[in-house]
Structure formats: C-alpha cells, structure tokens
Amino acid sequence: MSLQSLLNAGRLWRATNHQRVQQVLSSGIATLDQLLLGGWPKGQATELLYDGQGLGELRLLLPTLAQLSQQQAASSQWQLWLAPPFVPYPPALHDAGLNVSQQLLVQSNDVKQQLWAAEQALQSGSCSAVMAWLDGSQPLASKDIRRLQVAAEQGQSQLWLMRPSNVATQSSPAACRLKLSAIDEQQIQVHCIKRRGGWAPEPMPIQVTAVYPSTDEITNSNQPTGQIIQGPWSGKPLAQQA
Amino acid sequence: MASPNLPVWLYLHFPHLQADQLSLQNPQTPIAILDQGKRVWQHCRLAQASGVQTGMVFTTALQLDPELQLQPQRSNEQQQILAQIADYCYQWCARIALSFEQGLLLEVATMWRLFGGRANYWQQLQQALQSRQLRFHAAAGTTPMAAYVLARAGYDLPLASTQQLNQQLQQLTLQQLPLSASQQQSLTDVGIKQLADLTNIPMAQWRRRFSGEIATWLERLNGDKVDDHCWFEPPAQFVRNWHCLHEINHSNGLLFPLQHMLKELNHYLRRRQLAACAVELILQHREQTDSQISLRLAQPEHQASEFLILARLRLQQLSLPEAVIGIQVVAAELVPQQQPATDLFAATNSHALDGGQLLNRLRSRLAPSDVKHLVLSADPRPERAFQLVTESDTPITAGTQNSGRGDVQDNGRDHIQDSANRPVWLLPKPIPLPNQPWELKSAPERIACGWWDDGAIQRDYFVAVDQHGQLCWVFRTPANQWFLHGWFG
CATH class of the missing domain: 3.30.1490.100 (DNA polymerase, Y-family, little finger domain)
Structure with a gap:
C-alpha cells in the first residue's frame, strides 16, 4: 500500500495538517473538561460507548446541551434526537435548562434514512447538537462515521454518536471516543479511548449531577431507604432489609 | 385619462400564442396548432423555418416537416396564458384588459410620466415582453378598437403619432379588418376596398345602408361608443x-x-x-x-x-x-415574506439552511410522523406532562413558541418543586418490573391525580438502582404492583 493511498483514505495524518488550536466546547464538568483537554471538540463527532441505559450517559451531556440551548446564536437552532431508545422526557430536559421548543425528535426504522437525516442536520448548520443512536442490527460502518464527521465539521455542529461498548475495539474516524460504565448513582467511569492532541489517559471517575436528595435528607425524614424489592409477581410481601 | 386625441391605448397581439408557449416548454420540437377546419392556425418558429404557414392544410404542413407536432386549438389555454402575461405586465401597467381573444389591451398614457416618457416606457415594456420569447405585434391607438385593428393586421406601431396611426388605419384593406366574411362581402359588393372608403361615408347614411353591426363596430373604432372592458386583477393564488x-x-x-x-x-x-x-x-x-x-x-x-x-x-x-x-x-x-435575521459575520457555510428549511427536508424525505416536536403541558401525570407534536399547522421555528405554549411551559414546571427529579428517558408505557433485585434510593413521591378525567392515577414514585448500577424510575400502585417508568440516563 502506497503512502498516498493511506493519506487519501485518511488513515495517516500529516502533522502539517493538524489543527494546532483545537476549538473546544466546555462540558460544564471540570474533571471531564480536564480529561478532554478543555472540552468536547467543537464541530466534531464524539462517540459515547456504553451498554444499557440509566448510567448517567445523558447527565454527562445535559450541561453542554443546556449551554448550547441558551446561547444567543444557537437560539434559533434545533437539537436533534435521532432514533433514541426512549422518548427524551421534556420535563427533565426543561429542569436541566434546555429549551424544550428547540428539541426535535426523529425516529425512523430505516438506517439509511437515519444517516441521511443526520448528515442533512449536521450540514445545515441549523442544529447546534445532534444525538444519534444509529447502531442497529449491525454496527455503523467506518465510512458512514467519516461522512458524519465531515458533515459536522462543515456545519460546525456537535455530533454525539451513542454506540454499544463492543465497538470499542474497532477503529473509528470520530474525533473523540469515550467508553462509559456505571460506578454508582453519581459517578461514571469514563475511559477515553481516543482524543485529539494527546494520548489516551487512564479511565477516571466523573461526577455527574445527583438525581435525588442526598442521604442526610432522607435519614432525617422517616422514610425507608436501602430497600431491596423483589416485585409483586410472586404475590409475596416485599422483602425488607434492615 | 389624457386627451382623446393622444394614442393612450396599446394593444399587444400574439399571433402564435399557443404554439410559442408550447415551444417554450419543448424547444426542440416543431409545433403547429390546427383550427377546427384542420388548417394551420398557429405555428412555432421551428415550423416556420421549414416553411409552414398559417392557413395551410395540415397534410401539406406535415409534408414540409414530418417531425411536426400537431395540437388542437384550445381557447381556454390561450386565455390562461394571456392571464399569465397580464400578470407579468402588471408591474408596468395598472390597467390591462383581457377582453380580446389573442391579445392584451393596455391603457398606457397614465404610466408614461412614471417611466420618463413614452419612448422609455415602451423600451422597458418591450424588453420585458421579449424576455418571454413570445412573438407579438404592438400598436398604439386613440381608441381600443383602433389599436386592436392595427396590431391584429400585423403592424408594429407602438410609438407612432396620432396622425401616422390614422393614416395607416385608413389604408387597411377590408380583409385586414375584424369583420365576418358576410359583412366583408356586403361591403365589397358596394365597391368599398379599404377603410378610407368606409369612413368617408357620413354616419347617418351608414345605418340605413348596412347592418347595425358594422355601424357599431365603426362607432367603436371612432371612439363614439365606449367599450366596457373587464380589467385584469392579479389573482390571489398561483x-x-x-x-x-x-x-x-x-x-x-x-x-x-x-x-x-x-x-x-x-x-x-x-x-x-x-x-x-x-x-x-x-x-x-x-x-x-x-x-x-x-x-x-x-x-x-x-x-x-x-x-x-x-x-x-x-x-x-x-x-x-x-x-x-x-x-x-x-x-x-x-x-x-419575512426575512430572517442572519448573522453578518457568521462563518459562511455553503450548505447552510435555516431551521425551517431543515425541517421541511426532513419531513419530505421521512414519513411526516417520523419528525416530532416536544411540547410541555401542565399536567402532573408523568405520561401527560408532555406531547409529541408531529406536524403542526402553525409554522414552528426552533427557539420560538406560540404564546400559549410558552405559558404552559412555564406554568407546567413551576408548581413542581425543584427536588422532584424527573428521568431523562421515559418509557412509552410503564412496564412491570422485571424479576431481579432493585434497590430503592429515594423517598417516595406520591402522584395522585387525574380524578377529573378517565386517567385517574395513584402512584408512589421512587428512584431505584438495578444490579448493573443503572438508575431507574419505578412506581408502586395501591395494589402493591411495581412498574418501571423511566431511566435516569
């Protein structure tokens, strides 16, 4: 394989082409900014790799989305949710500081249509953020991610690709790749697989916003806590744990 | 109106209107329009180049040009095209009449001053008309009928003086006048060859000798009788x-x-x-x-x-x-039209669209139900606290809201305390808790309402953690059944 073909395929970087000053978008979380060398790379694709749901994957993003949503320039722009696994719940988005009227939900069963919609939205420059769940029955092809990456650069939009964690071993043209796993309710283990301008660091825990009042408040009130329930299906009363 | 001795009228005659319009749409095809007697009535420039002429039998025309496309005469189509031209000319002339079959009558004198004189005005109008690529004859006239007769006879006299016009008019032969065959015959029988012969006879004798129709026509030509015209009004829709x-x-x-x-x-x-x-x-x-x-x-x-x-x-x-x-x-x-406020200094993006344009494209390619807006509504029941709006009649742009919705949004969230957290993911419908251990993490939040309609609920909501450390939103019904309703993503 010649050097030129490697360069053309984008598999080899020339140091002269490297953007020295990388524009970033603060994530609103100090430790995450540190991990990402300043923040989310601006106008780029970022991959978040995780399995399941409810480990804080969106709480990691919400401060950024709120910030984009409130910015003057972004006020007439959409935030596009492309094929999310569930409905993004508007009251929660409102509480996090997002402008609900900017949210656009696109659900299509056809992966080709989804990719088209993502590319259009990114290129148009009228979407401040695109959150996309595009891995269907088979993982996204590298060339598709590259297309989206180029579209994001063209329109200066943020793209977050949410993908299952088993694609972590595959290479990807995305500018930044983070693998997430749950630690507890307030912390996520974030493993940065790829970032521009630095080696991949060790996995580190990132603090996200709590979703319920702290333990002190609960112990002050006389509510039971730390309860294991086993469900009503057996007809048995709830198993109490001291 | 200006003095009656000035040529205040302009008549535009389109002899090959239907053919020219078709040839605009199909520039490579020679076209001829046939009248009821199967004779060539109109033809396009291509057909003319191969020798096709009006009045020819269609078989002769076909021999001259075997490629010739023959189309029947459609007078309603002609009227539509005339209306389109009138619509186009409306920016140069306020009074346009559609009373004639193959042309437009324009009252132009009132516009001369606006456009800096008669010559200037005609120059602009001519340029506009030529851009439509339709062949036409234009003639001025002191009366509508005079302008019509001259243009119809094929004269181009848009800037002629009253005297020149009259002179030209008097020289018209009987065949060039818009009279029926029998009327022409009756005039030929008494030795009248051109219009001058006719106008030399005093009007009083006129009525006695010939039919009233010729007399009426002559009165219209002289301006003794004023026509009623239906003036063109621009249509409200396209x-x-x-x-x-x-x-x-x-x-x-x-x-x-x-x-x-x-x-x-x-x-x-x-x-x-x-x-x-x-x-x-x-x-x-x-x-x-x-x-x-x-x-x-x-x-x-x-x-x-x-x-x-x-x-x-x-x-x-x-x-x-x-x-x-x-x-x-x-x-x-x-x-x-409303021009959006755009950022003068923003980086230029050749693919840039505004929010509405993007929405249009998404809706056109995907099914309309695939693209949804999120709207908050003021209902304490979690599944009714929002709506998914697929396609609204009122245009929605990102970041702007109808006042009604804005109010709902604020009221909807303000009465709920800050501590009441909501999950970012909501399941489409609550599902029974799967059979695995869950740990409750928060104090219950009781939501009991909806007694005013058929969706009454009583639920105690908890934040719970499953064995994978995933945070979810579960509730218990009074019957002690447990359901999963959302995830804290």
Missing part, C-alpha cells in the same frame, strides 16, 4: 399548467417541467413579496384520477430552489400509477 407533448413515465422526468413552473412561482412570489406555506403538485393522468402531492412547509418559503429540492425528495419516493400527461402547480396559501 396556478400554472403544463401540457406535456410526450407522456412522462418516470418521476425524474417531471423535474424539468417542475423546475420551470417553480421558477415562475419564485418570480410571482418575489414580485408580491409573498411566501408560500404549501405547494400542491397535481399530476394529470389519462385514465386514472390525478395524483396529488402536497409539499407542506414548516416555514413559509419563496425560493424556487428550495421547492425543487423538496419536490425532488418527494418524487424519489413516488412511483407513478400511470404516465403523466399534464402538471399543475398551485400555491394558494400565501403570506407576507
């Missing part, structure tokens, strides 16, 4: 028809005619400073009922390129039930 010479079998073939028609729509909208909320495309078939495609726009639009992109997206998905023989474009819902 309608254009395209008559296909060849059937169009593939949806891609529709793009060429559509491009032309949408460009006209663009001109129409730009002149009026309007924007269309919706555009209807009607595809006419020979046998089946017409197919209708409606392009609904999230934001009023006036650019042809944008309509064309939307039409293309829709046509790609369309399979035609039958070949198309005609196309109609209708834009009925028109609103005043």
Whole structure:
C-alpha cells in the first residue's frame, strides 16, 4: 500500500495538517473538561460507548446541551434526537435548562434514512447538537462515521454518536471516543479511548449531577431507604432489609 | 385619462400564442396548432423555418416537416396564458384588459410620466415582453378598437403619432379588418376596398345602408361608443399548467417541467413579496384520477430552489400509477415574506439552511410522523406532562413558541418543586418490573391525580438502582404492583 493511498483514505495524518488550536466546547464538568483537554471538540463527532441505559450517559451531556440551548446564536437552532431508545422526557430536559421548543425528535426504522437525516442536520448548520443512536442490527460502518464527521465539521455542529461498548475495539474516524460504565448513582467511569492532541489517559471517575436528595435528607425524614424489592409477581410481601 | 386625441391605448397581439408557449416548454420540437377546419392556425418558429404557414392544410404542413407536432386549438389555454402575461405586465401597467381573444389591451398614457416618457416606457415594456420569447405585434391607438385593428393586421406601431396611426388605419384593406366574411362581402359588393372608403361615408347614411353591426363596430373604432372592458386583477393564488407533448413515465422526468413552473412561482412570489406555506403538485393522468402531492412547509418559503429540492425528495419516493400527461402547480396559501435575521459575520457555510428549511427536508424525505416536536403541558401525570407534536399547522421555528405554549411551559414546571427529579428517558408505557433485585434510593413521591378525567392515577414514585448500577424510575400502585417508568440516563 502506497503512502498516498493511506493519506487519501485518511488513515495517516500529516502533522502539517493538524489543527494546532483545537476549538473546544466546555462540558460544564471540570474533571471531564480536564480529561478532554478543555472540552468536547467543537464541530466534531464524539462517540459515547456504553451498554444499557440509566448510567448517567445523558447527565454527562445535559450541561453542554443546556449551554448550547441558551446561547444567543444557537437560539434559533434545533437539537436533534435521532432514533433514541426512549422518548427524551421534556420535563427533565426543561429542569436541566434546555429549551424544550428547540428539541426535535426523529425516529425512523430505516438506517439509511437515519444517516441521511443526520448528515442533512449536521450540514445545515441549523442544529447546534445532534444525538444519534444509529447502531442497529449491525454496527455503523467506518465510512458512514467519516461522512458524519465531515458533515459536522462543515456545519460546525456537535455530533454525539451513542454506540454499544463492543465497538470499542474497532477503529473509528470520530474525533473523540469515550467508553462509559456505571460506578454508582453519581459517578461514571469514563475511559477515553481516543482524543485529539494527546494520548489516551487512564479511565477516571466523573461526577455527574445527583438525581435525588442526598442521604442526610432522607435519614432525617422517616422514610425507608436501602430497600431491596423483589416485585409483586410472586404475590409475596416485599422483602425488607434492615 | 389624457386627451382623446393622444394614442393612450396599446394593444399587444400574439399571433402564435399557443404554439410559442408550447415551444417554450419543448424547444426542440416543431409545433403547429390546427383550427377546427384542420388548417394551420398557429405555428412555432421551428415550423416556420421549414416553411409552414398559417392557413395551410395540415397534410401539406406535415409534408414540409414530418417531425411536426400537431395540437388542437384550445381557447381556454390561450386565455390562461394571456392571464399569465397580464400578470407579468402588471408591474408596468395598472390597467390591462383581457377582453380580446389573442391579445392584451393596455391603457398606457397614465404610466408614461412614471417611466420618463413614452419612448422609455415602451423600451422597458418591450424588453420585458421579449424576455418571454413570445412573438407579438404592438400598436398604439386613440381608441381600443383602433389599436386592436392595427396590431391584429400585423403592424408594429407602438410609438407612432396620432396622425401616422390614422393614416395607416385608413389604408387597411377590408380583409385586414375584424369583420365576418358576410359583412366583408356586403361591403365589397358596394365597391368599398379599404377603410378610407368606409369612413368617408357620413354616419347617418351608414345605418340605413348596412347592418347595425358594422355601424357599431365603426362607432367603436371612432371612439363614439365606449367599450366596457373587464380589467385584469392579479389573482390571489398561483396556478400554472403544463401540457406535456410526450407522456412522462418516470418521476425524474417531471423535474424539468417542475423546475420551470417553480421558477415562475419564485418570480410571482418575489414580485408580491409573498411566501408560500404549501405547494400542491397535481399530476394529470389519462385514465386514472390525478395524483396529488402536497409539499407542506414548516416555514413559509419563496425560493424556487428550495421547492425543487423538496419536490425532488418527494418524487424519489413516488412511483407513478400511470404516465403523466399534464402538471399543475398551485400555491394558494400565501403570506407576507419575512426575512430572517442572519448573522453578518457568521462563518459562511455553503450548505447552510435555516431551521425551517431543515425541517421541511426532513419531513419530505421521512414519513411526516417520523419528525416530532416536544411540547410541555401542565399536567402532573408523568405520561401527560408532555406531547409529541408531529406536524403542526402553525409554522414552528426552533427557539420560538406560540404564546400559549410558552405559558404552559412555564406554568407546567413551576408548581413542581425543584427536588422532584424527573428521568431523562421515559418509557412509552410503564412496564412491570422485571424479576431481579432493585434497590430503592429515594423517598417516595406520591402522584395522585387525574380524578377529573378517565386517567385517574395513584402512584408512589421512587428512584431505584438495578444490579448493573443503572438508575431507574419505578412506581408502586395501591395494589402493591411495581412498574418501571423511566431511566435516569
């Protein structure tokens, strides 16, 4: 394989082409900014790799989305949710500081249509953020991610690709790749697989916003806590744990 | 009106209107229009070049040019084209009459001052007319009939003086006058050869000798009798028809005619400073009922390129039930144009669209139900605290809201305490908790309401953690059943 073909395929970087000053978008979380060398790379694709749901994957993003949503320039722009696994719940988005009227939900069963919609939205420059769940029955092809990456650069939009964690071993043209796993309710283990301008660091825990009042408040009130329930299906009363 | 001795009228005669219009749409095909007697009535420039002339029997014309496309005379189509030209000329002339079959009557004297004199005015009007690529004769006249007679006879006298016009008029032969064959015959019988012979006879004798119709016509020519004209008023909606010479079998073939028609729509909208909320495309078939495609726009639009992109997206998905023989474009819902405020210094992006344009494209390519807005509503029940709006009648742009919705949004969230956290993911419907251990993490939040309609609920909501450390939102019903309703993503 010649050097030129490697360069053309984008598999080899020339140091002269490297953007020295990388524009970033603060994530609103100090430790995450540190991990990402300043923040989310601006106008780029970022991959978040995780399995399941409810480990804080969106709480990691919400401060950024709120910030984009409130910015003057972004006020007439959409935030596009492309094929999310569930409905993004508007009251929660409102509480996090997002402008609900900017949210656009696109659900299509056809992966080709989804990719088209993502590319259009990114290129148009009228979407401040695109959150996309595009891995269907088979993982996204590298060339598709590259297309989206180029579209994001063209329109200066943020793209977050949410993908299952088993694609972590595959290479990807995305500018930044983070693998997430749950630690507890307030912390996520974030493993940065790829970032521009630095080696991949060790996995580190990132603090996200709590979703319920702290333990002190609960112990002050006389509510039971730390309860294991086993469900009503057996007809048995709830198993109490001291 | 100016003094009656000035040529205040201008008549535009289009001798080959229908043929020229068809040839605009099909520039490579020679076209002839036949009258009821199967004789050539109109022909396009290509047919003329191969020797086709008006009045020829159609078989002779076909021998001269075997490629010749023959079309029947359609007077209603001619009237439509005339209305379109009138619409176009309306920016140069306020009073246009559609009373004649093959031409337009313009009252021009009132416009001379606005355009800096008669010559200047004609120059501008002529340029505009020539850009339509229709052949025409223009003649001025002191009365509408005089202008009509001269232009119809094929004279081009748009700037002639009253004296020149009269002189030319007197020299017209009987055959050049708009009189029926029997009327001409009756005049020839008494030795009248040209108009001068006729006007030399005093009017009083006139009535006695000839039929009243010739007398009435002469009165109109002299201006003794004033005609009633129906003045053109610009239509409130845009309608254009395209008559296909060849059937169009593939949806891609529709793009060429559509491009032309949408460009006209663009001109129409730009002149009026309007924007269309919706555009209807009607595809006419020979046998089946017409197919209708409606392009609904999230934001009023006036650019042809944008309509064309939307039409293309829709046509790609369309399979035609039958070949198309005609196309109609209708834009009925028109609103005043509003220019969006754009950032002068923002980085230029060649693909840049505004929010509404993006929404239009998404809706055109995907199913309309695939694209949804999120709207908050003031209901304490979690599943009713929001709505998914698929396609609203009122245009929505990102970041702006109808006042009603804005109020709902604020009220909807303000009465709920800050501590009441909501999960970012909501399940479409609560599902029974799967059989695995869960740990409750928060104090319960009781939601008991909805007694005013059929959706009464009583639930205790908890935040819980499953064995994988995933945070979820569960609730317990009074019957002690447990359900999963959301995830804290």
